[in-house]
Amino acid sequence: MDGxxxxxxxxxxxTSAMTLFLVASGLTLIFGVVNVFNFAHGSFYxxxxxxxxxxxxxxxxxxxxxxxxxxxxxxxxxxLMEYFFLRRIYGRAGEAGFQxxxxxxFILIIDDVVKMIWGTDxxxxxxPEILSGPFSFGEVTMPRYDLVVxxxxxxxxxGMWAAIKKTRFGRNLRAISSNREMASSLGVNVPxxxxxxxxxxxxxxxxxxxxxxxxxxxxxxxGIEVIIGSLIVVVIGGLGNFWGALVGALVIxxxxxxxxxxxxxxxxxxxxxxxxxxxxFRPEGLLMKRGAVG
Amino acid sequence: xxxxxxxxxxxxxxxAQWGIALVLxxxxxxxxxxxxxxxxxxxxxxxxxxxxxxxxxxxxxxLSFGQAAYYxxxxxxxxxxxxKGVAPFWVALPATMAVGGALALVLGPLCIxxxxxxxxxxxxxxxxxxxxxxxxxxxFTGGDxxxxxxxxxxxxxxxxxxxxxxxxxxFVSFWLIRRIVASPFGAVLQSIRENPERTxxxxxxxxxxxxxxxVLSGVFAALAGGLFAGYQHSIHPDMLHxxxxxxxxxxxxxxxxxxxxxxxxxxxxxxxIEDMIGKYTEFWEIWIGxxxxxxxxxxxxxxxxxxxxxxxxxxxxxxxxxxxxxx
Numbered sequence: 085m086d087g088x089x090x091x092x093x094x095x096x097x098x099t100s101a102m103t104l105f106l107v108a109s110g111l112t113l114i115f116g117v118v119n120v121f122n123f124a125h126g127s128f129y130x131x132x133x134x135x136x137x138x139x140x141x142x143x144x145x146x147x148x149x150x151x152x153x154x155x156x157x158x159x160x161x162x163x164l165m166e167y168f169f170l171r172r173i174y175g176r177a178g179e180a181g182f183q184x185x186x187x188x189x190f191i192l193i194i195d196d197v198v199k200m201i202w203g204t205d206x207x208x209x210x211x212p213e214i215l216s217g218p219f220s221f222g223e224v225t226m227p228r229y230d231l232v233v234x235x236x237x238x239x240x241x242x243g244m245w246a247a248i249k250k251t252r253f254g255r256n257l258r259a260i261s262s263n264r265e266m267a268s269s270l271g272v273n274v275p276x277x278x279x280x281x282x283x284x285x286x287x288x289x290x291x292x293x294x295x296x297x298x299x300x301x302x303x304x305x306x307g308i309e310v311i312i313g314s315l316i317v318v319v320i321g322g323l324g325n326f327w328g329a330l331v332g333a334l335v336i337x338x339x340x341x342x343x344x345x346x347x348x349x350x351x352x353x354x355x356x357x358x359x360x361x362x363x364x365f366r367p368e369g370l371l372m373k374r375g376a377v378g
Numbered sequence: 379x380x381x382x383x384x385x386x387x388x389x390x391x392x393x394a395q396w397g398i399a400l401v402l403x404x405x406x407x408x409x410x411x412x413x414x415x416x417x418x419x420x421x422x423x424x425x426x427x428x429x430x431x432x433x434x435x436x437x438x439x440x441l442s443f444g445q446a447a448y449y450x451x452x453x454x455x456x457x458x459x460x461x462k463g464v465a466p467f468w469v470a471l472p473a474t475m476a477v478g479g480a481l482a483l484v485l486g487p488l489c490i491x492x493x494x495x496x497x498x499x500x501x502x503x504x505x506x507x508x509x510x511x512x513x514x515x516x517x518f519t520g521g522d523x524x525x526x527x528x529x530x531x532x533x534x535x536x537x538x539x540x541x542x543x544x545x546x547x548x549f550v551s552f553w554l555i556r557r558i559v560a561s562p563f564g565a566v567l568q569s570i571r572e573n574p575e576r577t578x579x580x581x582x583x584x585x586x587x588x589x590x591x592x593v594l595s596g597v598f599a600a601l602a603g604g605l606f607a608g609y610q611h612s613i614h615p616d617m618l619h620x621x622x623x624x625x626x627x628x629x630x631x632x633x634x635x636x637x638x639x640x641x642x643x644x645x646x647x648x649x650x651i652e653d654m655i656g657k658y659t660e661f662w663e664i665w666i667g668x669x670x671x672x673x674x675x676x677x678x679x680x681x682x683x684x685x686x687x688x689x690x691x692x693x694x695x696x697x698x699x700x701x702x703x704x705x
Contacts, residue, residue, distance in 0.1 A: 121495040172675055180495050181441050185631065186674045188443075188624055192667030200661060308620060312506050315499050323496065349514055356507040360488055363500070367491040 091224055093341045099230040099299075101337025102237025106292035108314035108321075108329040109244060110285030116324035117261045117281045120170060121180070123187035125289050126311030127194040132158040132290025133302040134198055137207045140297075147212040151294040158290020159283040165190060166282035171275070191307055198304045207302040233295055240288065241330055248326065257281065316359045322369025331370055395639055403545050407538055415541050416609075417653060421646045422541075422548045423606045428629040428641035429555055430598025435627070436635030437559055438591040439571030440490075441498045443623050444505030445599050447485070448478045450618030452600025453607040454512060457525040467531050471547075471604050478600020479593045481508070486592040490585050493574070502620060509618040524614035528607060537609070544605050551598055556638065558594065567591055621663070628670050634679060 111125045135154035139145045145153070169190075173182045210216075211229050219228040248254040256277050259267035268274045292310075293302075300306075317336050321328025336355050343351035362370065406418045427449055434440045452474035459470040485508075489500040512519045519525070534540045558564050566587055569577045578584045607613045616622070625648065633644025651669075655662045677684045 121499070169671065169675065176678065178678075180498075182674050182678065184441060184443070184495065184498055185627065185670055188627075189667040189670035189674065192621075192624075192663040193671070196661045196664035196667070200664075312503055315503055319492075319496070319500070319503075352510050353507065356503065359503065363488050363491050 088223070088225075089345075092226070093345050094338065095224075095226045095230055095234075097338035097341030098334070099233050099337075100340065101333040102233050103292045103296050104313055104317055104337055105237055105330055105333035106240060106288045106295075107310055108317040108333055109241070109326060110288040111311075111314050112318050112321075112324055112326060112329045113244075113285045113288075114282060115318075116326070117257050118166075118170075118278050119264075120183050121187070121323075122282075122285070123184050123311065124165070124190035124194065124307070125187075125286070125314065126307035126309070127191050128158040128162055128286040128289035129293035129296075129310045130198060130302075130304065130307040131161055131194065132293030133297045133306065134202055134207070134293075135290065136294035136297045137202070137209050137302055141207070141209040147209075150209075151291065154294035155287045155291035158293070159287025162286025162289075163279050163283040165286075166279050170282075171278075191311075195304050195307060202304075204304060207297075209297050209302075211298040229299065233299075236291075236295065240291075244326065253277075253280075313355070316355050318369075319359055320362045320370060322371045325369065325371050328369055328371035392638070399639060399642065400549060403549075404542075407541055412537070415537050417649060419537075419541050419544055419609050420606075421642075421649045422544050423602050423609070424626070424629060424645040424649055425642035426548045426551055426605070427599050427602035428626050428633070428645045429552060430595045430602065431626045432630045432635055432641045433555060433558065433567075433598070434591050434595040435630060436641075437564065437571065438567040438588065439574075440588060440591065441627070442489075442501040442592070442595070443498050443620070443627070444485075444489075444501030444503075445595065445626050446618050446620060446622035447505035447508040448481060448596040448599035449603040449606075449622060449626075450512065450613075450615070451481055451508065452478050452603030453613045453617050454519060454525075454603075455600065456604040456607040457528050457613045458519070460528045460530070461525050467534065467608060471601070471608070474600040474604035475597045478596040478598075478603075481600075482593040482596030483589075486589045486596075489592070490588045502623070505618070505623060506620060509615060509620070512618055513615045519615070522615055524612060526612040528611045528613070530608060530611065534608065540609055544609065547601070547605060551601065552642075555598065559638070563587075563590075625666070628666060628673075631673055632669070634684075636679070 107125060107129050110128075111122060114120055114122045114125070132154045135157040136150050139153050140147055140150035169186060170183070173179060173186060176182060215229040215232055217228055218225045219231050248257060256267065256272045259270070259272055260274055260277055264274060293306075313336065317332035318329060319332070320335055321330070321332030335358060339354045339358055340351055343354035347354075403418060403422065407415045427445070431442065431445050434442050434445075455474045455477045456467070456470045459465040459473065460467060465473065485501075485504045489497055489504065492500060513522055515521065530540075534543055559567075566577065566582055570582075570584055570587055574584050603617065606617070629644035629648050630641040631644070632647060633640030633642065635641070648666075651665065652662060655665050679687065
């Protein structure tokens, strides 16, 4: 096994880590601020991918405009779900169970709506031409598109960190996350902020789906695959922890990429094995303070 | 969320429920249509699956989204043992319970390290792992071809006989579940549902009980899967798919997790609806999703549970009116 193959796997792992991170960071943001586990989060990835397909491949719009529209579309769908449905069960006794059931019903509904509109065939869209070739950096060669995805992922990570730490909106988020009632009585518009967080997080999921559409074929049912992947990521990193999502995504992206190299058929099992190890030795996640989880 | 009412004594209402359920299921195949036998069989199997699930959810308060793993593993135990000629059905069926319980003993300790939403998601993730193994291990499980033509003993080859056999096994299991819920052990499970922390304070080893609940639930799920394999003579990795876990949750909450037979009634309704919808459209998931959504928003106590409350209220109202009228 030569070095260039290992580097290629490393980069491919990094790329899938970034798409995973985009979904998982939204999942973790919603959990941290809205206190909802959005089981349907992978379905917004699915919506993003199909929106991108519709706009780019069917309507022939420019790729990047298409990606942006797809992310906005997924975010809008997420806000609608929050506004019309999730909001009705906030604060209900046994809320956690109902959240799961409600968001689960949306997985089924979105899956079937996607099938009704776009059918069950595999769809794909082509990358913009400039990005279809390789990119060489000294000895290392990588697909240009992968490089762009990695840059976008890192930019989103940095942008989110800055938004949470440095802006007024971010300050409101942190306030709501630590005490919703207190934040409300200090004049934070809680319902609006929760809707915006939901929209932002589902838009990130949509962005991930749209960016993945050219490299992975789009099919209905991808939603559940993605939610399980991001679930493993947040369990490893610590649910509700923003950097945890990044670390978890990197771990899973690389473990899967190298797993494929050694045991192609069972690559998927490696991520479960890592999750099981984390659960045994650090059930609160790699980046959470001990005792954070009961 | 309030769970099944306990008390070791069977009330008059409860005897009536058992009687009605048993008679209904015993009479259904005599109505003459083949179709009733297969549907009745499916309702019984899914009913057992749902009642076993409810031991975990309604009774102990642990929402598992991975019960399909146990159900499927039960089915594959029967399928593999019979099709490879290792053991006869009479050994394979009880073996499902051992295998289901053993799987819960492996996955359970990992899942209960976290609680609440985390627990739910871990059960889902590990169930998907089991599904992945069954799906990809062609040499052993047949992969996505599943297993066809599972040889059954002659005694149970007629669908009608198999139906009554299932009826007997399922009702004995219901009785066992009822005994478990009403026992002191069941009382501990219910107090864990109400407040795990306080239950811990009185010296109960909460995790050990939670694990026990997972094992029991896995045992009944696997038995249901084994029964299903025996009826269909064929099995498929779809039996372990996560939507199966979702279905059993829907059945339980539709029927109401706090009434003993609620999950069975939910199973009957969902099997019937799926059958009907399946005839007209391939898009059945959206219906299931829509029903689930409506329940969560409008009938959080389960549709049947809600009606039950109305009926009780109406009946109590009548009683009070009666006493008040008396001098």
